[in-house]
Amino acid sequence: MAQAVRLLEGGDHMIARGVVAIDTAEGAPRVIFWEGEAFVLRRQAIEGELCYRKTRVMYAGASFEAVR
Numbered sequence: 001m002a003q004a005v006r007l008l009e010g011g012d013h014m015i016a017r018g019v020v021a022i023d024t025a026e027g028a029p030r031v032i033f034w035e036g037e038a039f040v041l042r043r044q045a046i047e048g049e050l051c052y053r054k055t056r057v058m059y060a061g062a063s064f065e066a067v068r
Contacts, residue, residue: 003028006046007039009054017049031057 001024007016022028032039032052039052 004049005032006049006051007032007034007054008042008051012046015054020050 001022002019003022005018005020006014007018009015016034020029020032028041028050030041032041038055038057040055042051042053045051
């Protein structure tokens, strides 16, 4: 299944629109990576399009020490 999406930053400023493939059993992806940036799925859609908001992420890699 294909779904229209909007990528947003700051407020609701749209920086891109596109289409993503969605696995009907798993639902929409929680995060989209586009042009080196991460976008997290918002709860509400706009005009039937899924919306993703730009966010900051960090890859911890091998230097990460988990505390349990």
